[in-house]
Amino acid sequence: MAKSGLGQDPESANAVTMLQRAVKLDAEYKYPQALICYQEGIDLLLQVMKGTKDCTKKSNLRDKISGYMERAENIKKYLAQEKEDGKYHKQIKIEENATGFSYESLFQEYLNETVTEVWIEDPYIRQIHQLHNFLRFCEILIKRSSKVKIIHLLTSLDKGNGKEQQIRGLEEIKESLKNHEVLLEVEYSPSIHDREIRFNNGWIIKIGRGLDYFKRTQGRFSLGYFDFDLRPCHETTVDIFHNRHTKKI
Structure with missing residues (x-):
């Protein structure tokens, strides 16, 4: 499971808060709520990355976004299967x-x-x-x-x-x-x-x-x-x- 690992600068604070909540909900098996938080956190990180000129920071953000997107996609597939099985x-x-x-x-x-x-x-x-x-x-x-x-x-x-x-x-x-x-x-x-x-x-x-x-x-x-x-x-x-x-x- 992806960890946040982001700096606590004001620019990233909202993204950190949202993604920490996503990880917590994920760990508690509250997947629908976790997916929403991952998606919102990813959107916030994308905004941070667009406003970043530092190439190193941008690369790190890209890696973080990729990790969270992979986890969100896995949850989405799991929930889709739950719906199919009638367990949603x-x-x-x-x-x-x-x-x-x-x-x-x-x-x-x-x-x-x-x-x-x-x-x-x-x-x-x-x-x-x-x-x-x-x-x-x-x-x-x-x-x-x-x-x-x-x-x-x-x-x-x-x-x-x-x-x-x-x-x-x-x-x-x-x-x-x-x-x-x-x-x-x-x-x-x-x-x-x-x-x-x-x-x-x-x-x-x-x-x-x-x-x-x-x-x-x-x-x-x-x-x-x-x-x-x-x-x-x-x-x-x-x-x-x-x-x-x-x-x-």
């Missing part, structure tokens, strides 16, 4: 008040033209903001993959005053999806607790808080009201798996 697992920890985790940012890597059917299991698609979250997720499905034809939703039925609002809201979403030739099937369960999203291309995404992990904005004219990449999040964990034999929820 990536975990994303969303910190309290973190931004940059819109549905599009989170799911775009796994949505492509091979996705034709989607299953969502989430007990809390009841209140207005939760219905809006589900609608926003459906919009991403339509925008990212024009091949989606069926969306299955398993949720719990509001037993209070919001029951009619919930049913009416989901019916409106269903009618709207029909305009895009997409069928929404809604099923209610009184005992549902798990939160899970499945695509029929094999990807499985489990979010601790389900689709409801965004905080409210401070007002209707605050950044993040429309662009959810700018909206602060509640702390939650996202686990992503791949399974060639995905079962329907």
